[in-house]
Amino acid sequence: MSEARYLEPGAKWSALLYGPLFAVLGYLAELLTSTTHTVAWVLVGLGLATITAPWIHARRRFLTVKVTDTDLWAGRESLPLKEISETSDVGAPTGARVLGGGWGTPRKYDELPIRLTDGTVVVAWAKDVRALRAALERT
Structure with missing residues (x-):
């Protein structure tokens, strides 16, 4: 692991x-x-x-959010880091899929729109979005 x-x-x-x-x-x-x-x-x-x-x-x-060397985990859903192309200055379009399987961002959590390599945008969430973004951008 x-x-x-x-x-x-x-x-x-x-x-x-x-x-x-x-x-x-x-x-x-x-x-x-x-x-x-x-x-x-x-x-x-x-x-x-x-x-x-x-x-x-x-x-x-x-509600656990975790970034490992290979994946971003939001709840029970995993997103491989190699599928993430951009985390800064990404706008979340209406209807963007929220990671973790919910209808929306969990209460008391902030959104982090993420552009994937196929051009789609998904919404990650965390209480500390800056730290999450820094962990995702670290290679």
């Missing part, structure tokens, strides 16, 4: 800790009162972690 020149994971696994941390804070807040519900807070922490895990997995699968 090629080394990544650019990697933007859709989510980090550390987000799994948010639910249990919330539960610990809730338990500590209850310690200030006379009653604590230890089992309930354990269940809350486990429940929040359980529903967060598929969310993280889905974001990592569908």
